[in-house]
Amino acid sequence: MNRFIGFIKKEFxxxxxxxxxxxxxxxxPIVQVMLFGxxxxxxxxxxxxxxxxxxxxxxxxxxINKIATSKYFSIKxxxxxxxxxxxxxxxxxxxxxxxxxxxxxxxxVTQKKxxxxxxxxxxxxxxxxTISNYVGSILQNYQQELNKGLNMPYQIVxxxxxxxxxxxxxxxxxxxxxxxxxxxxxxxxxxxxxxTKEKELGTMEILLVSPLNPIQxxxxxVVPYILLSIINAAVIILxxxxxxxxPVQGSLFLLGAESTLFIVNALSLGILxxxxxxxxxxxxxxxxMGLMLPVILLSGFIFPISSMPLPLQLISxxxxxxxxxxxxxxxxxxxxxxxxxxxxxxxxxxxxxxxIALSVxxxxxxxx
Amino acid sequence: xTKDNMIQxxxxxxxxxxxxxxxxxxxxxxxxxxxxxxxxxxxxxxxAMKMLIGIxxxxxxxxxxxxxxxxxxxxxxKRNIGYMSQRFSxxxxxxxxxxxxxxxxxxxxxxxxxxxxSQAMINELGLHDMADSLVGSLPLGxxxxxxxxxxxxxxxKIVFLDEPxxxxxxxxxxxxxxxxxxxxxxxxxxxxxxxxxxEAEYCDRVSIMVAGKIEALDTPKNxxxxxxxDSMNQVFLKLARNIE
Numbered sequence: 001m002n003r004f005i006g007f008i009k010k011e012f013x014x015x016x017x018x019x020x021x022x023x024x025x026x027x028x029p030i031v032q033v034m035l036f037g038x039x040x041x042x043x044x045x046x047x048x049x050x051x052x053x054x055x056x057x058x059x060x061x062x063x064i065n066k067i068a069t070s071k072y073f074s075i076k077x078x079x080x081x082x083x084x085x086x087x088x089x090x091x092x093x094x095x096x097x098x099x100x101x102x103x104x105x106x107x108x109v110t111q112k113k114x115x116x117x118x119x120x121x122x123x124x125x126x127x128x129x130t131i132s133n134y135v136g137s138i139l140q141n142y143q144q145e146l147n148k149g150l151n152m153p154y155q156i157v158x159x160x161x162x163x164x165x166x167x168x169x170x171x172x173x174x175x176x177x178x179x180x181x182x183x184x185x186x187x188x189x190x191x192x193x194x195x196t197k198e199k200e201l202g203t204m205e206i207l208l209v210s211p212l213n214p215i216q217x218x219x220x221x222v223v224p225y226i227l228l229s230i231i232n233a234a235v236i237i238l239x240x241x242x243x244x245x246x247p248v249q250g251s252l253f254l255l256g257a258e259s260t261l262f263i264v265n266a267l268s269l270g271i272l273x274x275x276x277x278x279x280x281x282x283x284x285x286x287x288x289m290g291l292m293l294p295v296i297l298l299s300g301f302i303f304p305i306s307s308m309p310l311p312l313q314l315i316s317x318x319x320x321x322x323x324x325x326x327x328x329x330x331x332x333x334x335x336x337x338x339x340x341x342x343x344x345x346x347x348x349x350x351x352x353x354x355x356i357a358l359s360v361x362x363x364x365x366x367x368x
Numbered sequence: 369x370t371k372d373n374m375i376q377x378x379x380x381x382x383x384x385x386x387x388x389x390x391x392x393x394x395x396x397x398x399x400x401x402x403x404x405x406x407x408x409x410x411x412x413x414x415x416a417m418k419m420l421i422g423i424x425x426x427x428x429x430x431x432x433x434x435x436x437x438x439x440x441x442x443x444x445x446k447r448n449i450g451y452m453s454q455r456f457s458x459x460x461x462x463x464x465x466x467x468x469x470x471x472x473x474x475x476x477x478x479x480x481x482x483x484x485x486s487q488a489m490i491n492e493l494g495l496h497d498m499a500d501s502l503v504g505s506l507p508l509g510x511x512x513x514x515x516x517x518x519x520x521x522x523x524x525k526i527v528f529l530d531e532p533x534x535x536x537x538x539x540x541x542x543x544x545x546x547x548x549x550x551x552x553x554x555x556x557x558x559x560x561x562x563x564x565x566x567e568a569e570y571c572d573r574v575s576i577m578v579a580g581k582i583e584a585l586d587t588p589k590n591x592x593x594x595x596x597x598d599s600m601n602q603v604f605l606k607l608a609r610n611i612e
Contacts, residue, residue: 005473006474007473013461202453206451208423
């Protein structure tokens with residue numbers, strides 16, 4: 001036991017005396033959570049739009065007023081001719097133009113139908129899409145007000161309610177993803193680098209010649225990172241609760257337990273990487289390319305898995321992060337218990353055992 | 369086999385695929401002996417040494433170190449040997465004291481023991497001013513001396529030194545060898561690989577490996593007589609040429 005404590009102490013000296021690893025361990029999680037939380041968002045606010053009103057009647061005025069008073073848009077100009085639309089977009093400020101047809105109000109009354117064209121700058125497709133949805137719902141709203149009191153023969157009124165994230169806050173989607181990325185990065189990359197560092201410097205040989213057996217060496221190297229990763233997970237959860245007001249509906253204990261499971265999973269991947277790479281450089285490249293990219297692209301963090309082509313959907317199943325994100329979303333947003341995430345949990349446990357078994361096998365081969 | 373043999377090697381062979389790195393070598397090292405294990409780079413001396421310290425498994429043959437079989441009693445072997453590698457064996461980002469505490473710890477020394485030994489070591493090496501500075505800031509020669517002392521912390525019966533003086537200036541090398549003699553006089557067996565032929569003169573006996581085989585094994589004096597030359601360097605060159 002004494003040996004073990006000594007080993008862990010030494011590992012902490014390494015971490016605390018290396019500025020780079022200190023930053024990756026403690027600076028990056030906070031920076032990333034802040035970045036994702038504040039800067040990267042799917043919501044739109046105060047988008048600049050321009051109006052091309054060929055009709056200038058009561059109805060168009062009312063619509064323009066509605067748009068101007070919503071917090072999503074601010075009207076930054078009126079143009080009078082179609083030719084100006086392109087040059088307006090080219091200036092870059094204006095993201096959308098509303099083009100009311102001639103005799104908009106008159107058509108509405110006489111033909112029960114009037115047209116307004118919504119042009120959006122689709123150099124940023126996501127924003128363009130969101131803008132046209134928002135404008136669409138403002139128009140629909142106006143239409144319903146007009147029809148109030150009238151007897152419509154048939155009418156379908158879609159009433160949408162967004163459950164689990166009623167305000168559609170993107171931070172709710174990013175927190176589980178960012179937490180997954182950070183835990184993966186810290187656990188897998190840092191352990192694989194710290195183990196290969198000993199190999200590279202030759203101190204691993206000294207450890208293997210000592211009476212410590214290889215498993216003790218690895219456990220001794222990994223335990224400090226388990227502790228640090230748990231602290232990291234706690235910091236991220238606290239940040240998301242107190243800074244981003246993200247609710248944790250489910251049990252905090254379960255959240256902690258699942259996070260620990262994922263940390264161990266990532267650590268076992270880190271050990272596996274260290275058994276196949278002989279330099280810190282290689283370990284870092286494999287961690288970044290082999291772990292980070294799949295975590296970001298294929299875990300469902302940013303791109304929905306259900307809309308991927310089938311081969312990618314299949315590949316996503318072998319990515320631990322996918323299952324952890326599902327667990328996190330379940331616990332944090334839906335407030336479900338183990339009864340609903342046991343399948344994902346079992347998959348993570350299975351993967352962890354597999355990675356550990358594989359690294360033990362590889363590790364032995366390297367000692368031959 | 370006499371009881372005083374600290375290392376006993378019989379027909380030890382290591383193959384990597386078709387390549388035979390160590391080819392059927394046999395030798396003994398007595399207690400308290402300074403045994404030089406010589407050879408050009410790639411001659412197989414590091415591979416042979418790795419089998420003796422239990423981090424590489426022999427393909428054929430047997431070896432006992434400190435009376436324990438390297439294949440079946442690796443644990444006991446490891447408790448009884450010290451090892452200092454050609455690449456640096458201490459942690460650069462730990463202080464001298466922290467290194468001593470760490471290595472003492474993994475060899476299972478008690479805290480009191482570690483305290484006493486580190487004090488003795490600091491006194492002996494005259495390191496009072498540097499005990500709390502990072503090992504990385506020491507000159508190479510000092511590092512090697514500290515590494516040697518750390519390898520001896522747990523009172524091993526045998527110390528394996530893998531090119532311990534690589535890159536060190538002649539004066540420090542001389543001092544280093546004085547430390548080696550001191551330990552040998554205390555009864556510690558020294559097994560040292562080197563490619564400095566002048567250092568070979570300091571050894572009680574030397575073996576010279578060429579292409580995986582031990583081609584010569586005797587006292588430096590006898591070897592020089594056998595090859596009719598004045599220095600170990602010439603012995604080595606002559607031997608290498610004859611083989612080619």
